[in-house]
Amino acid sequence: MLEFAQETKAQLVRWMIHLRREPFNIAFNLLNPVILLIFMGGAFQGLTQGSVGGDYRTYLLPGILALTAFGNSMAGGIPLLFDKENGSLLRLMSTPISRASILVGRFLAVNINTTLQCVIILGLGFIFGVRIAAGLGGVLALLVIGLLLGFGVTVISLILAFVLKSHGDFFAIIGISALPATFLSSAFVPLDSLPLWMRLIAWVNPMTYMIDAMRSLILSGWDLPLLVRMAIVLLVFDGAMFWLGGRVLRRHLA
Amino acid sequence: MFDTVVRIENLRKQYGPITALDDISLEVERGTIFGLLGPNGAGKTTAVKILTTLVRPDAGKVEVAGTDILKDPDRVRSLIGYVPQELTVDPYLTVKEHLRYYADLYHLSAAVREPRIREALGLVGLAGQEDRRARYLSGGTKKKLDLACGLMHRPPLILLDEPSLGLDVHVRRDVWNYVLRLKEQGTTVFLCTNYMDEAERLCDEVAIIDHGKIAVAGAPAALRSQLKKDVISVEIAGFNEHEREKLATLEKAVSQLAIVQATTKDGARLKIDVESNEIALPQILERTASLSIPIRTITYSRPGLDEVFLHFTGRPLAEEKEKDA
Numbered sequence: 001m002l003e004f005a006q007e008t009k010a011q012l013v014r015w016m017i018h019l020r021r022e023p024f025n026i027a028f029n030l031l032n033p034v035i036l037l038i039f040m041g042g043a044f045q046g047l048t049q050g051s052v053g054g055d056y057r058t059y060l061l062p063g064i065l066a067l068t069a070f071g072n073s074m075a076g077g078i079p080l081l082f083d084k085e086n087g088s089l090l091r092l093m094s095t096p097i098s099r100a101s102i103l104v105g106r107f108l109a110v111n112i113n114t115t116l117q118c119v120i121i122l123g124l125g126f127i128f129g130v131r132i133a134a135g136l137g138g139v140l141a142l143l144v145i146g147l148l149l150g151f152g153v154t155v156i157s158l159i160l161a162f163v164l165k166s167h168g169d170f171f172a173i174i175g176i177s178a179l180p181a182t183f184l185s186s187a188f189v190p191l192d193s194l195p196l197w198m199r200l201i202a203w204v205n206p207m208t209y210m211i212d213a214m215r216s217l218i219l220s221g222w223d224l225p226l227l228v229r230m231a232i233v234l235l236v237f238d239g240a241m242f243w244l245g246g247r248v249l250r251r252h253l254a
Numbered sequence: 255m256f257d258t259v260v261r262i263e264n265l266r267k268q269y270g271p272i273t274a275l276d277d278i279s280l281e282v283e284r285g286t287i288f289g290l291l292g293p294n295g296a297g298k299t300t301a302v303k304i305l306t307t308l309v310r311p312d313a314g315k316v317e318v319a320g321t322d323i324l325k326d327p328d329r330v331r332s333l334i335g336y337v338p339q340e341l342t343v344d345p346y347l348t349v350k351e352h353l354r355y356y357a358d359l360y361h362l363s364a365a366v367r368e369p370r371i372r373e374a375l376g377l378v379g380l381a382g383q384e385d386r387r388a389r390y391l392s393g394g395t396k397k398k399l400d401l402a403c404g405l406m407h408r409p410p411l412i413l414l415d416e417p418s419l420g421l422d423v424h425v426r427r428d429v430w431n432y433v434l435r436l437k438e439q440g441t442t443v444f445l446c447t448n449y450m451d452e453a454e455r456l457c458d459e460v461a462i463i464d465h466g467k468i469a470v471a472g473a474p475a476a477l478r479s480q481l482k483k484d485v486i487s488v489e490i491a492g493f494n495e496h497e498r499e500k501l502a503t504l505e506k507a508v509s510q511l512a513i514v515q516a517t518t519k520d521g522a523r524l525k526i527d528v529e530s531n532e533i534a535l536p537q538i539l540e541r542t543a544s545l546s547i548p549i550r551t552i553t554y555s556r557p558g559l560d561e562v563f564l565h566f567t568g569r570p571l572a573e574e575k576e577k578d579a
């Protein structure tokens with residue numbers, strides 16, 4: 001157990017050094033969310049006044065947070081794919097470490113990074129006048145909800161890192177997954193304003209429940225039934241991904 | 255303690271239709287440098303990946319310091335240091351951060367960590383560069399860092415896959431010195447290479463591998479002497495066209511010696527193929543003296559492992575390398 005902690009810490013430290021010395025990677029993931037928050041928030045401010053009932057940026061923020069958490073988690077496996085491509089992963093596996101520490105170290109690093117990025121988005125939102133109705137506790141709750149999505153998506157990304165053959169494929173999948181996943185939810189417009197087929201997809205998209213819960217914390221305060229519903233959906237999603245990840249990765253890391 | 259650090263018996267590995275290793279058996283004694291020598295694609299890297307527990311063999315038995323690689327892979331991993339062919343340093347980390355990273359992966363205690371880091375830095379000659387990021391190091395220095403990372407836990411066996419591939423001449427020499435220092439410290443080294451000079455310079459034992467099979471194994475000197483072929487070259491002093499008969503006389507005289515296998519004339523030189531120059535040289539000198547033939551120079555050359563490879567596999571090693579590239 002102590003050895004597991006030592007080897008996992010070593011790998012987590014490595015990823016944290018990357019984070020500190022390559023802040024551009026954060027900027028890369030934050031680019032889309034920040035553009036949406038600043039420009040889409042500004043552009044649709046007047047247009048949406050009646051339909052969302054208030055400030056559009058405030059309405060948009062949960063969707064932006066979801067996009068941030070999704071994007072960062074989805075990209076989380078990439079460094080492992082690079083390690084696989086350049087031989088470092090094999091060398092790592094020739095050391096007497098538990099294979100699980102490779103996954104746990106990366107998993108922790110990705111989710112620390114996600115939290116950091118969500119804090120930046122919340123800070124930007126604050127600058128643009130977004131206030132959180134549920135207060136400081138609400139801010140914490142928003143970060144936790146971001147992580148609840150991030151956990152499951154990170155596992156998907158770790159699976160992709162070991163299943164995919166090249167990082168080119170990986171970038172393509174990230175590129176085509178983030179925006180549809182967000183648009184096919186209640187991220188940008190109320191659910192009942194979507195066409196039926198989009199509404200049906202949004203209905204099974206965990207992000208919808210996440211965003212609805214976040215939105216209630218931002219716009220109106222603590223809405224317990226909504227939060228419980230979100231927690232159940234996301235925990236089931238995370239559980240399913242952990243189960244799948246365990247099955248697939250056990251094979252690939254033998 | 256085990257005197258045989260690596261024991262491979264009847265090892266086989268198949269990748270689809272390709273037989274990477276075809277019934278390989280070999281042993282490496284403790285404290286020696288062993289070289290697996292062969293062209294690219296001969297099966298060297300597959301052998302190393304099996305020894306490092308990264309690839310499962312199809313058949314055969316492999317033991318590292320008495321531990322079976324299939325029965326207790328985790329223990330094997332703690333007994334080896336593996337430095338792959340590719341550079342695996344992390345550009346974002348400093349030299350010292352790399353060594354700390356590996357210290358933790360090998361579960362070293364905090365008390366031994368710093369002394370070991372200093373020791374490793376000294377061994378590869380990186381002292382004073384602890385705080386430089388790997389990104390800014392030259393290719394040769396990156397390789398040295400890679401080598402240092404593999405010995406943080408003082409493993410009894412170090413596996414080096416093509417350690418001097420693509421390095422400058424002087425860095426290559428540094429890497430060789432590092433390998434020799436490891437041996438001085440009692441570490442066993444298992445080395446893969448397709449450089450003949452590297453194998454000759456470093457290895458106590460070599461096995462020549464070709465198409466997944468070991469063609470021949472033994473000490474480099476023993477392999478060379480199996481070829482029974484040294485070449486002695488005698489150059490006649492003051493040679494001119496009128497003195498051609500001097501060379502012919504000499505050729506006729508040495509041809510009568512039992513140890514001489516063949517002779518060829520080449521300008522002022524006579525090339526004499528012999529089994530062993532130690533025995534042949536005095537006899538040839540005696541003949542030239544008794545015939546009063548003045549000699550300007552006399553040289554001899556031994557066959558290198560290049561010739562050994564050619565002899566045992568039927569084709570030159572260099573040609574194979576070009577074909578792969």
